[in-house]
Amino acid sequence: MNRKDFLKKLGLGIAGISIVNNIPACRNRDALPRVDFTIDLTDPTYSTLNATGGQFVFTNYSILVAKGVSGYLAVSSLCTHQNCTLNYQPAQDELVCPCQGSRFNSQGGVTMGPATSPLMVYATQQFGTQLRIYTP
Secondary structure, three states: OOHHHHHHHHHHHHHHHHHHHOOOOOOOOOOOOOOEEEEEOOOOOOHHHHOOOOOOEEOOOOEEEEEEOOEEEEEEOEOOOOOOEOEEEOOOOEEEOOOOOOEEEOOOOEEEOOOOOOOOEEEEEEEOOEEEEEOO
């Protein structure tokens, strides 16, 4: 191997390592801010969450909260494909991206692309009229 070939392969190797190490961590769960907050279900802003299949709400943490058929769900409100704001469809118990049509189940899993990454899912606990939402 001559010097030119060696330097070419070395440069490609370094470039490959650099790309892999610098992929944005925006979808890395460890890179997302941890949350732990409580909402009052008697507050008019959140009272629609008392009914199963009722309206969903967005918190100031970009979290969509809804009461689905299996209880409360709290997930990132942004599609993992192009960061469009998701809508919750209670009849299907799924989240839909209005921009590209990606669909997610209530556990945050992708059920239809073009999105390939799941949503960040937050844990919920209800204490009377208080609903705690936190990073597990």
